[in-house]
Amino acid sequence: MPDRPNVRFLDRSTPPHIFTLIVLASLAALSMNMFLPSLPRMTTYFETDYRIMQLTIALYLGMNAVLQIFLGPLSDRFGRRPILLWSIAAFAVLSVGCVYAPNVETFLVLRAAQAVIVTGMVLSRAIARDMVPAEQAASMIGFIVMGMSLVPMFSPAIGGILDEAFGWKSNFWAFAILGAATLILVWADLGETSTANFTSFKQQFSTYPELLTSHRFWGYTLAAMFASGSFFAYLGGAPFVASELYGMDPSVVGFYFGAPAVGYLVGNFISGRYSVTIGMRRMVWIGSTLNFAGMAIAVAVFAAGLGSANVFFSLMTFVGLGNGMVLPNANAGMMSVRPHLAGTAAGLGGAIMVGGGAILSAFSGSVLTQDTGAMPLLLIMAASAFLGILAILYVIKRDRELATAQGTHG
Numbered sequence: 001m002p003d004r005p006n007v008r009f010l011d012r013s014t015p016p017h018i019f020t021l022i023v024l025a026s027l028a029a030l031s032m033n034m035f036l037p038s039l040p041r042m043t044t045y046f047e048t049d050y051r052i053m054q055l056t057i058a059l060y061l062g063m064n065a066v067l068q069i070f071l072g073p074l075s076d077r078f079g080r081r082p083i084l085l086w087s088i089a090a091f092a093v094l095s096v097g098c099v100y101a102p103n104v105e106t107f108l109v110l111r112a113a114q115a116v117i118v119t120g121m122v123l124s125r126a127i128a129r130d131m132v133p134a135e136q137a138a139s140m141i142g143f144i145v146m147g148m149s150l151v152p153m154f155s156p157a158i159g160g161i162l163d164e165a166f167g168w169k170s171n172f173w174a175f176a177i178l179g180a181a182t183l184i185l186v187w188a189d190l191g192e193t194s195t196a197n198f199t200s201f202k203q204q205f206s207t208y209p210e211l212l213t214s215h216r217f218w219g220y221t222l223a224a225m226f227a228s229g230s231f232f233a234y235l236g237g238a239p240f241v242a243s244e245l246y247g248m249d250p251s252v253v254g255f256y257f258g259a260p261a262v263g264y265l266v267g268n269f270i271s272g273r274y275s276v277t278i279g280m281r282r283m284v285w286i287g288s289t290l291n292f293a294g295m296a297i298a299v300a301v302f303a304a305g306l307g308s309a310n311v312f313f314s315l316m317t318f319v320g321l322g323n324g325m326v327l328p329n330a331n332a333g334m335m336s337v338r339p340h341l342a343g344t345a346a347g348l349g350g351a352i353m354v355g356g357g358a359i360l361s362a363f364s365g366s367v368l369t370q371d372t373g374a375m376p377l378l379l380i381m382a383a384s385a386f387l388g389i390l391a392i393l394y395v396i397k398r399d400r401e402l403a404t405a406q407g408t409h410g
Contacts, residue, residue, distance in 0.1 A: 009189060012081075015131055016190040021144050024084065024120035026151040027182050031091070031117050031175055032060070032235070036257060037160035037250035038168035039239050045168065046104035050240070051365065053104070056111050057235050058362035063115040065355035071122050072347020073207075079192045080123050080130075087119035088186060092179030098172040117179070118350070126346040129335045130193035141328040143272040150265060160254025207341050211348055217337045219395035223284050224330035225353040226388035227291055230319050230381040231260060232357030237364035237377035238316075245373060246309040259313040260320030267324015280329040280336075281396050287325025288388040294318020295382035302375055312374055319381065326388065333395070360384060 009017040035042075036057075043053045075083045094114045101107035128140040162170040211217050242253045267287060275283055298315040301307055334349040360380060367376040 012187070012189060012191045014191045015193050016127065016186075018140070018144065020185055020189045021124040021127060023182055023185060025124045025144055026120075027088075027091075027178060028117050028119075028121035029151045030155050030178065031114055033257065034155040034159040034174070035168065035171040036235070036239050037156055037254040038163040038171060040243050041163060041250065042168050046107065048104045050244075052108075054236065054239070054365040055108060055362070057365070058358050059108055059112040060115050061232060061354050061358035061361055063112040064118045065351045065353075065358055067115055067118055068122055068347045068351035068354060070347070071119055072126070072341075072344040072350075075123055075126060075347070076194060076341070076344055079194050080127055081186075081190055081192045084119055084123055084186055084190065085183065087116045088179055088183045091117040092176050092183065095172045095175035095179060099169045099176075114175070118354075120182075122346050122350050125331050126335070127190075127193045129332065129346070141271070141332055143268070144328075150261070154258060154261075156254035156257035157251070158254070160249075160251035163250045207338075207344055208348065210338060211341060211345055214337050215398050216395055217334050217345065217349070219391055219398060220284070220330045220333035220337070221349045221352050222391035223288060223388050223395065224327055224334070224349065225356040226384045226386075226391055227284075227288055227323055227326040227330070228353055229356055229360045229384035229388075230291055230295060231323055232354075233360040233364040233377060233380045233384060234260065234316060234319060236361030237368050237374075237380075238313075240365065240368045241312060241374050241377065242309070244368075244370065248309070256309065256313045259316045260323070263317035263320030263322075264324040265320075267321045267326075268328060269324075271325055271328040275329055275332075280333045281392065281399065283329040284326050284333070284392045285389070285396065287322040287329075288385065288392055289322075290325070291319055291322025292382065292385035292389055294322070295378060295385050298378045299375070299382050302373070302378060307374060319385075322385070326392075330392075 006014050008014045009019070039053050039056070040050070042056075043050045046053070071083065071087075091114055094110050094116070097110045098107060098114070101110055124144055125141050128144060131140070159171050162174065238257060239253065242248045242256060248256065271283060278286075294315050295318065297318075298307075298312070301311055301315070331346065331349065335345045338345060364377050364380050367380075368374070
C-alpha cells in the first residue's frame with residue numbers, strides 16, 4: 001500500500017491512521033447485521049409478524065440511502081471531522097433508544113435513524129480519496145474494507161451468542177458502547193482532510209448535475225449497486241431461509257450468516273494487493289463475474305433438488321468474494337470521475353447503491369415462503385449480479401470510446 005502523508009496516530013492535527021478508518025467502516029458494517037439472528041425473538045417480544053420485523057433491514061437501508069445524499073455535500077461543505085463526530089454521537093444515543101422502545105413502531109423509527117452511522121463507511125472512503133490518487137485510493141479502500149470485513153464475518157455469531165445469553169437488547173447496548181468508544185477514537189485521531197471550498201449549499205448541490213450527467217459515474221455506480229444488490233437481497237432473505245426453512249437457533253444462524261464475509265475478506269485483500277497493477281475496471285469486471293458465477297451455480301444446484309443449508313451458505317462466499325473486488329474499485333472509480341467532488345460522489349453513489357439494495361432487500365424478504373423455498377432469493381441475487389456485469393462492461397466500452405476520440409484529436 002502506498003505511504004500516506006504525515007500520519008501520526010492519535011494526533012488530530014494530521015490525517016487519520018488507517019486503523020481509525022477501519023474502525024469507522026467497521027462500526028457501520030456491525031450495525032447492519034449483528035442483530036439479525038435476534039429477529040425471531042424480537043418478533044415475539046414486540047408481538048408482531050416476522051415480516052414486520054424484517055422491515056428493520058429495508059427501512060435501515062432506505063434511510064441509509066437518503067442520508068448519503070446529504071452526507072457527501074455536508075462533509076465537503078463543513079469537513080469530514082465534524083460530520084463524523086456528530087453522526088457517531090447520534091448513533092450511540094439512538095442505540096439506547098432502541099433498547100427502551102415501547103412498541104414496534106417506535107423501534108422501527110429509531111432503528112431506521114441508526115443508519116446515520118453510515119457516515120463512517122461513506123467518509124472513510126472519501127478520506128482515503130482525499131489522501132491519495134485514484135488508483136492508490138482503490139488500494140487503500142481495499143485495505144480499509146479488508147479490515148472491516150472481519151466484522152461481518154464474526155458479528156452475526158456474536159449477536160446470536162449475546163441474544164441467547166442476555167436477550168436481544170444486549171446487541172443494542174453493545175452498539176451504544178462501541179459508538180461511544182469510536183467517538184473518542186475519532187475525536188483524538190482524525191484530522192481534517194477535505195480541501196473542498198464551497199461557500200453555500202446551493203453551490204454544493206449545484207454540482208449534482210455534473211455527476212449525474214457523467215456516463216462513467218453511472219456505470220461505476222450501477223456496477224456497485226447491482227453487485228451489492230446480491231448481498232442486500234441476501235440480508236433480506238437469508239434470516240428467513242435459516243430460521244424458517246432450516247429451523248436454526250440464533251447462535252447457529254449467526255455462525256452461518258457470516259459466510260459472505262469470508263469471501264469478502266479475500267476479495268478485499270485482492271483489491272488491496274492488485275488494484276493498482278490490474279486496474280479498477282478489470283477488477284470490477286472480475287468481481288462481478290465471480291458474483292454471478294456463484295449465484296448461477298446455486299440456482300442450478302437447488303433446481304436439481306440438491307440444496308441444503310450447507311450448500312446455500314457455502315455458495316454465499318462467492319457474493320462476498322465478488323463484492324470485495326467490486327466495491328473498493330467501483331467506489332474509487334465513481335470518486336475519480338470528478339476528483340474535486342469526491343465526498344459528493346461517495347455520498348450520491350452510495351445513496352443510489354444502498355437505495356437499490358433496500359428495494360431488493362424488502363422484495364426478497366416478501367417473496368419467500370415455506371412453499372417456495374430459497375429459489376426466489378437465489379434468482380433475485382443471480383439477476384442482480386448479472387446486471388452488475390453489464391454495468392461495468394458499459395464503463396469499459398465508454399472508456400475505450402473516449403480514448404479513441406482523444407487519440408483522433410491528439
